[in-house]
Amino acid sequence: MSTGSSPRTLNGRHKPCTSVAILEHELSELRLLLEREAGVLLDSPTDILMARVSNYLESRHLGSAPDLLSLLRSSETECESLLETLLDGDSGFFRHTNAFQTFAGKLLPELHQRKSGESPRTLRIWSAGCSTGVESYSIAMSICHEVNCGGGGWNIHILASDIRRSALQVAERGLYLRKALAQVPRPLIKAYFAKVGEHLLAKPRLRNLVTFTPMNLARPAYLGRFDCIFCMDVLPHFSVTQKIALVQRLHLYLEPGGYLLLGDGEKIPSAADVNFQMEKESGAVLYRKPLAVAAKSGK
Ligand SMILES: C[S@@+](CC[C@H](N)C(=O)[O-])C[C@H]1O[C@@H](n2cnc3c(N)ncnc32)[C@H](O)[C@@H]1O
Known part of the structure; x- marks a missing residue:
């Protein structure tokens, strides 16, 4: 578990490749919120999910995950916009x-x-x-x-x-x-x-x-x-x-x-x-x- 004193990932390490780090409990909160709002379980590997959320934070010029969480709680559009980057859209003609x-x-x-x-x-x-x-x-x-x-x-x-x-x-x-x-x-x-x-x-x-x-x-x-x-x-x-x-x-x-x-x-x-x-x-x-x-x- 992260102590919350410094921004660390699930492994307890800073994420070098992304500039906005996300804490373990913030990611859990995000998963819960998106499950409630859109039904989806975000089951991608944690590091992939963290990198995607971190990229999203940057693209929206948000400084931290709590900023994103409070936006998501007040705006359905924000939720949809985040899902754009997180959901799998695999498809194909006559696929099944x-x-x-x-x-x-x-x-x-x-x-x-x-x-x-x-x-x-x-x-x-x-x-x-x-x-x-x-x-x-x-x-x-x-x-x-x-x-x-x-x-x-x-x-x-x-x-x-x-x-x-x-x-x-x-x-x-x-x-x-x-x-x-x-x-x-x-x-x-x-x-x-x-x-x-x-x-x-x-x-x-x-x-x-x-x-x-x-x-x-x-x-x-x-x-x-x-x-x-x-x-x-x-x-x-x-x-x-x-x-x-x-x-x-x-x-x-x-x-x-x-x-x-x-x-x-x-x-x-x-x-x-x-x-x-x-x-x-x-x-x-x-x-x-x-x-x-x-x-x-x-x-
Ligand atoms: C894996 S794709 C499958 C696409 C297509 N049905 C097929 O089988 O080729 C899943 C689709 O479900 C959509 N989806 C996931 N959660 C959704 C939700 N809560 N409401 C509407 N669409 C959703 C995703 O955006 C994605 O396009």
């Missing part, structure tokens, strides 16, 4: 391959058939924790490929949200290096992207399906009901308490018969105590909200 294959091969045909008699025929999908939008455009490509979006009389909407505004700006631009689409089949690239030098730009037929919006998943929001929610590689970064609360909200946000898709190997905690039917399909695990829940409770 099994889930995307199941979405295209099973869920979309099932939804298509179930909704064919409806008027208007609507499909609402949520990409929760969408990072730079590649997950959301992968969903849009799958839908365009399976459902006749243009001429088929379908009202299709993909809501894509993330807490990091910088990631959402990239998503809205829809401009990616060609190598980022290396895993995307050529016919899909040809149909849905335009070449711009070394980049590929999402065409309007994809972009028109997606609305990007900033949102903190640790906070309840009124969003209406979705037919499918993609919440991939987000839950593992949440604390247990926040994970349970988020799963319960995701259940609420689903239409009866709707599906929750998680990333590879992810599971919902049993303590969430929500009525999901777990289905295994081509290596993907799907969570389906039973239709009967709606019939019984009227929800």
Whole structure:
């Protein structure tokens, strides 16, 4: 434990490479605060985390961690701004391959058939924790490929949200290096992207399906009901308490018969105590909200 008399790191040593040192208890306080505000567990190695926070202090011209802590307590924007530098935004087109294959091969045909008699025929999908939008455009490509979006009389909407505004700006631009689409089949690239030098730009037929919006998943929001929610590689970064609360909200946000898709190997905690039917399909695990829940409770 540091004595607090001089600025020392967890090892009890001064950190040579960063100019603003952070004390052990300050880092713990910061972790607790961000867990409460954004649900996330900052589990990066301590030295990496300290260096990132220290860089942030410098970039904001703050002299010490207590200055940052008091700012964070009074400003939600400050919290979001710090998370920009601390959160992992790893993503990729069709990254969770099994889930995307199941979405295209099973869920979309099932939804298509179930909704064919409806008027208007609507499909609402949520990409929760969408990072730079590649997950959301992968969903849009799958839908365009399976459902006749243009001429088929379908009202299709993909809501894509993330807490990091910088990631959402990239998503809205829809401009990616060609190598980022290396895993995307050529016919899909040809149909849905335009070449711009070394980049590929999402065409309007994809972009028109997606609305990007900033949102903190640790906070309840009124969003209406979705037919499918993609919440991939987000839950593992949440604390247990926040994970349970988020799963319960995701259940609420689903239409009866709707599906929750998680990333590879992810599971919902049993303590969430929500009525999901777990289905295994081509290596993907799907969570389906039973239709009967709606019939019984009227929800
Ligand atoms: C590892 S990335 C996964 C991106 C994408 N879902 C995928 O699987 O390719 C996790 C994303 O969740 C976002 N995230 C983390 N905590 C969040 C929160 N409390 N509210 C909203 N988004 C959050 C991060 O900003 C990041 O973009």
